[in-house]
Amino acid sequence: EDQVTQSPEALRLQEGESSSLNCSYTVSGLRGLFWYRQDPGKGPEFLFTLYSAGEEKEKERLKATLTKKESFLHITAPKPEDSATYLCAVHEQAGTALIFGKGTTLSVSS
């Protein structure tokens, strides 16, 4: 059973059209939730870490939020350069590694 589920799988937006990406997770104890951006042919690039429900972090047009069961990555007024795959990962309390979702591929057209 999937521990990290991201939706939608793909999202097409017009430039300036705000939206949200979802990451739902089922783990016994959350040590941290991570958002990464991945461009084609490159390794995941770290964006945010969230540790507790209610926490929010922002970077430019991106804002990540966390509840006890899911996280959202809000994209405000996106630009074409925001086009990428966004990966969510969780780190369990008793775990070693990050457990990744399959990602959401975002395409922003001008």
Added chain:
Amino acid sequence: GAGVSQSPRYKVTKRGQDVALRCDPISGHVSLYWYRQALGQGPEFLTYFNYEAQQDKSGLPNDRFSAERPEGSISTLTIQRTEQRDSAMYRCASSSMGTDTQYFGPGTRLTVL
């Protein structure tokens, strides 16, 4: 400062050959992770080192896969007797002491013919 580097970036080999993939972590990072990423999927954990000690190898698919980090810096992932199903992107990540944030390298694309 330099990020995580991996070499080679691309490796094509014939079935049955052994391959060695190298990872050079960010300077000073004590933790090092190996992941494998299939197309359209997120990275999947293979193994983890803290300094030179391999602390978790639960993700290694079988005993053809091994990894080492003898001096607590550079790591090598070795796949013996490669099979076509081993074809994938192999990624390395590192993190510093006291933090869970992992920084990823560009990966090695392995193709087994």
